[in-house]
Amino acid sequence: MTDPSSTAAPALTRDDVAHLAHLARLELTDTELDLYLDQLTVILDSVAAVTEVAAADIVPTTHAVPLTNVSRADVLRPGLSRDAALAGAPAAEDGQFRVPQILGEEQ
């Protein structure tokens, strides 16, 4: 390894887990934070162990099958009717999905 910082990943902290939980919009109790800190640490250590033996010449695996260039022709296909699309919506109005007030962020 040419980069020493990549061999020893910094330890995961309880704050990291709380931050991840927030990003995933999960409300976790203190007990759960501790539980997931332990579990995530095990997972990260396991990945780090694999990283040690996977040299730079091994391409990271993101797909289980060695396929590329799977595509479809640009041809219209029938989708859902509006009623069918909205059938599972908790709330709808004027043919649209109705969602609660969006706070904090603006698009």
Added chain:
Amino acid sequence: MSSATPTLADYDHAIETFDPVLGLEVHVELGTATKMFCGCSTAFGAPPNTQVCPVCLALPGAMPVVNATAVEYAVRIGLALHCSIASWCRFARKNYFYPDMPKNFQTSQYDEPIAVNGYLDVQVDGETVRVEIERAHMEEDTGKSTHVGGLTGRIHGAEYSLLDYNRAGVPLVEIVTKPITGTKASAPAVARAYVAALRDLLLSLEVSDVRMDQGSLRCDANVSLTPAGNPVFGTRTETKNVNSLRSVERAVRHEICRQAAVLEAGGRIVQETRHFDESTGTTSPGRSKETAEDYRYFPEPDLVPLAPAPEWVEGIRASLPELPWLRRARLQQEWGLSDLEMRDLVAADAVGLVEATVDAGAPADQARSWWSAYLGQQANSRGVSLAELPITPQQVARVVALVAAGTLSAKLARQVVDGVLAGEGDPDEVVAARGLAVVSDDSALQQAVDQALAAAPDVADRIRSGRVQAVGAVVGAVMKATRGQADAARVRELVFSTLGVQA
């Protein structure tokens, strides 16, 4: 900190004190028939949620499949911007919670964009400015949200929001520049010229309709200031919702003046998203970027990597059209037009029409004259564009040919064009149906000339005595008698030969 009512520095002063640095992100909606990852229509303006399916609504178990044409368009764009095309790249998930994407992530590209490291040369006040391109990557558009309640239609004060997912999944290419430095006072003009050139380019590539008013082309403008002569970049703001060329220029100029005022007052620029208000030409703060930009990108497991074959990419490169500004320069030279004349043709969207008319056999000057003069008036009075007039370049070329052959006079030619515009068929059909051909039968013309001379013996005498300009009165009488269908030049010849005068 930005205050509620920000003051603005004088522009010239701001430019003397600071160097603006720009970064422009342009999103272009591709003109494919279907969405990026499913077969739903991309047509604009359909009733809400009528162009949706399990994939773009993110229903459980739905799997995306890449639109091959969208990839081809992305490669076309990359090549036209002189980028390198990745030989292998992936899609990535950009995770965020917002109802405009029902999946809770946007499928995008992150560290492996399909195109990198290019440039676009743009003309600003007669000078060429090279804008370097960092990357062009593929992604999908989001749904459209409407905020209900409150006064302004903005999120603040809204009681709830309505979502239309017709746009969710429409293919996008995002084109990102490298920091544009050294533009000084022309920064706003450079920003505008870049977006205009990009729009031209994308239109000529036939990859998008580039309708800024419909959101097919959208620009986010990053602006920062650095003390004049100091190469360290300042904190940037990203102004969104800049959806016309004029707005791009105004937004950049406004941010330069606003940031200069904040910095000179000893404040600091907050890295944030700002909104451009078309009505006031000002920007206002949106969400703070410091907490918002944690998207936890990771490779998209539902899509396999793309590996564009080099020969496929080269085939696309070979099929790229002539760049629009090179084409315009070539045509201007071929047609012998001044800069102003060419600019008028461009402004009227007439270049392609004139070119097609020339290709159909008309001399360039006459093709240009028809489109810019008579047809321009007709388009104006109908409130349509030239291209929307119900006449083809081939039909215009035919009218020009009929005039050149002496079959039509200029006046008759306009009547023929009127007939074509009125839906009476091709020029030859209009000529036949309206009986518009010039009277070229000399015996008929001679009879009309004889009658005209007999009716005005004094004029005939004056012509005989050498006052040849008096012929105009006789020609006028003949034209009147033949209801304008005589060839005036031929009438003139006949008058002189009848009177035995050498013209």
